[in-house]
Amino acid sequence: MALAHVEQLTFSYPGAERPALADVSLEVEPGEVVALLGPSGSGKSTLLRALAGLVPHFHGGRFEGRVEVAGRDTRRFSPADLADEVASLFQDPEDQVVFGRVENEVAFGLENLGTPPADIWPRVHAALADAGIARLAERRTETLSAGELQRVCLAAVLAVGPSLLLLDEPTSQLDPEGAEAILDLACELGSAVVVAEQRPTLPLERCDRVVFVEEGRVTLDASREEALTRLDPAYLPRPARLPSESGGEGEPLVRAEDVTYSYGSAPALEAASLELRRGEVVALTGRNGIGKTTLAKLVAGLLEPDAGEIERHGSVCYLSQDPGRYLVTESAEREASLAVGGDLARARAALARVGLAGLERRHPRDLSSGERERLALASVLVADPDVLVLDEPTRGIDPPRKHELARILRRESANRATLIVTHDLVFAGDAADRLVHLEARERARA
Amino acid sequence: MSPVPAAALLAALASVALIADRGWVVAAIAVGLFAVCLKAPHDRRWIYLTGTLVSALSVFVLSPFVSHVGTHVIWAGPKIPVVGYLDVTSEELAAAGIQALRLAAVGLAFAAYALLLDLDRLLQAAGFARRSVLAVGLATRLVPTLERDATGFVEALRGRGVHVDGIRGHARLLSPVLSGSLERALSLAESMEARGFGRAGRTRAPGPPWTRLDRLALAAAVLLVVGALWL
Numbered sequence A: 001m002a003l004a005h006v007e008q009l010t011f012s013y014p015g016a017e018r019p020a021l022a023d024v025s026l027e028v029e030p031g032e033v034v035a036l037l038g039p040s041g042s043g044k045s046t047l048l049r050a051l052a053g054l055v056p057h058f059h060g061g062r063f064e065g066r067v068e069v070a071g072r073d074t075r076r077f078s079p080a081d082l083a084d085e086v087a088s089l090f091q092d093p094e095d096q097v098v099f100g101r102v103e104n105e106v107a108f109g110l111e112n113l114g115t116p117p118a119d120i121w122p123r124v125h126a127a128l129a130d131a132g133i134a135r136l137a138e139r140r141t142e143t144l145s146a147g148e149l150q151r152v153c154l155a156a157v158l159a160v161g162p163s164l165l166l167l168d169e170p171t172s173q174l175d176p177e178g179a180e181a182i183l184d185l186a187c188e189l190g191s192a193v194v195v196a197e198q199r200p201t202l203p204l205e206r207c208d209r210v211v212f213v214e215e216g217r218v219t220l221d222a223s224r225e226e227a228l229t230r231l232d233p234a235y236l237p238r239p240a241r242l243p244s245e246s247g248g249e250g251e252p253l254v255r256a257e258d259v260t261y262s263y264g265s266a267p268a269l270e271a272a273s274l275e276l277r278r279g280e281v282v283a284l285t286g287r288n289g290i291g292k293t294t295l296a297k298l299v300a301g302l303l304e305p306d307a308g309e310i311e312r313h314g315s316v317c318y319l320s321q322d323p324g325r326y327l328v329t330e331s332a333e334r335e336a337s338l339a340v341g342g343d344l345a346r347a348r349a350a351l352a353r354v355g356l357a358g359l360e361r362r363h364p365r366d367l368s369s370g371e372r373e374r375l376a377l378a379s380v381l382v383a384d385p386d387v388l389v390l391d392e393p394t395r396g397i398d399p400p401r402k403h404e405l406a407r408i409l410r411r412e413s414a415n416r417a418t419l420i421v422t423h424d425l426v427f428a429g430d431a432a433d434r435l436v437h438l439e440a441r442e443r444a445r446a
Numbered sequence B: 001m002s003p004v005p006a007a008a009l010l011a012a013l014a015s016v017a018l019i020a021d022r023g024w025v026v027a028a029i030a031v032g033l034f035a036v037c038l039k040a041p042h043d044r045r046w047i048y049l050t051g052t053l054v055s056a057l058s059v060f061v062l063s064p065f066v067s068h069v070g071t072h073v074i075w076a077g078p079k080i081p082v083v084g085y086l087d088v089t090s091e092e093l094a095a096a097g098i099q100a101l102r103l104a105a106v107g108l109a110f111a112a113y114a115l116l117l118d119l120d121r122l123l124q125a126a127g128f129a130r131r132s133v134l135a136v137g138l139a140t141r142l143v144p145t146l147e148r149d150a151t152g153f154v155e156a157l158r159g160r161g162v163h164v165d166g167i168r169g170h171a172r173l174l175s176p177v178l179s180g181s182l183e184r185a186l187s188l189a190e191s192m193e194a195r196g197f198g199r200a201g202r203t204r205a206p207g208p209p210w211t212r213l214d215r216l217a218l219a220a221a222v223l224l225v226v227g228a229l230w231l
Helices: A044-051 A102-112 A117-130 A146-160 A176-188 A201-206 A224-230 A292-300 A332-340 A344-353 A369-381 A399-411 A425-431 B003-019 B023-037 B042-066 B090-116 B119-125 B130-158 B166-171 B174-194 B212-230
Strands: A004-012 A021-028 A033-037 A062-069 A086-089 A164-168 A192-196 A209-214 A217-223 A252-263 A266-277 A281-285 A307-312 A316-319 A387-391 A417-421 A434-437 B073-075
Touching (some): A004 A044, A044 A062, A117 A146, A201 A224, A252 A417, A266 A281, A281 A425, A332 A344, A369 A399, A399 A425, B042 B090, B119 B130, B130 B174
Parallel strands (some): A281 A417
Antiparallel strands (some): A209 A217, A252 A307
């Protein structure tokens, strides 16, 4: 008997013009791993929320059809009532953390489910050990990196031991090793797993089945083997074509020599060197917490080094890894015009370049997450800077959009130096001419 | 010290500061709490200390102009419609000093609570009204989150060559920062519901036992409040 059963589900968010899910039917068997793929805004997150009962209980809206998990109809059982069978891991761990201390955060779910008090701490410590973070038990959550925090959230899920685990882009902020570890842990749990991802290689390597969602409809529901022959090639796993490690020939625009930076007493970057030349696109890679963002901010002039030297020539623009930082004004066109002194014509042209034509007057907060990413990109591209620094520009972007972004960056690369901080090696291969890999306490290989 | 007696002691000191009439008592409490707050990391404490001290200073500077107490005029100002004469008397200055010290003491007690207490353990220890204690804990964490968000907005604007200067420049960030915090609050509420918050039959992870110091601190808190009321 299926663990989860979705029957002809059609759902619209309150006030929405069209349904987020349309006539979706699906079954998930116990222990099965399902990769949930599809473009940004296609309804993947809504489907996961429907399986957790958050749709419609938390979000409201119009709900037709039926969803059952472990024999419980989600219209009659609230998400809290389903929490002993269903656990969710969302994209941004910062938005999930309730407590200030790691072990308390992991204990929260067990307490809510009425676990006998004597069993709580042993289960918390076992889950932390299983997630490989026993050493973090006493740490404050605000001192953890994104990767560590996502592991804490996973430990909270492991402690509960659900039958169905729902993962909504849980690895989008993690380096390849961290992402692999999180997915391995989730898939080894023995629970059924439904994982939505925009970097499909890892889930496609681990899943039993693939469900593809497009405009709210399931357009493919097939075994892994069959799906690999039917999926859009943009979603298929492919090896990264790593760019060369040798420098370009253009005029040097940024030269950082042995730069070091600390946040308070915590060292973030030590003796890193990097040169950027006009006409080249450079991908900066390295594991979580190694100092990539710090180096990018030093290049952009947002930070000044504690030691070492940095020279910059020409204008520099920096794209933050959080698209939520590009929501200052009341419309997309005004947001994009901030960098060009309010020139709306240039702003509209920049929005069109990233595929947001027609949404110029839309409030930035009314845009979908993928559209917000593109608005953020337009907000820096609009200035046509000599040096463009992009920090994790592909977070939450679907594979065809990543391909398009790589094409835009390559097309516009001739007149500027572009630095891309990324964990996505496939994207780095598509967009960059040169790869710089940052390693601990060592110089960046530039 | 466990968080419950520590919170009780801070609440008692804030209460005594509000009840006491003698300026030196309130000043001693404020200075003591200020010294306690200095134990917090510099990058976290400055916003609490600055906010408290600026508020207290504002009360000290503004209240003599709007109150009309005393006969020993130090400075005679013009007559303003509605407000009346802007005279400043020595009695008004003394009263303003006490009010400013009271505000500083209460603000510093809150700062010490937010900066130094383990709010998780305080919540764990709460045998009743856990939802209210959790709400207070989350609200306390809102301040550093808002600060981090504001810094992120300023940085993203600087990354586009837009500099945020002055009160007006920062004021336009108020709306996006508050909207962002509302979005974050919704995401957190969704996550909490998905993790079973609000379900019947909740249990509590056992906390560490109280020490002798904890019992002494709780007794001191009670004595402080009773003493202030009696005197």
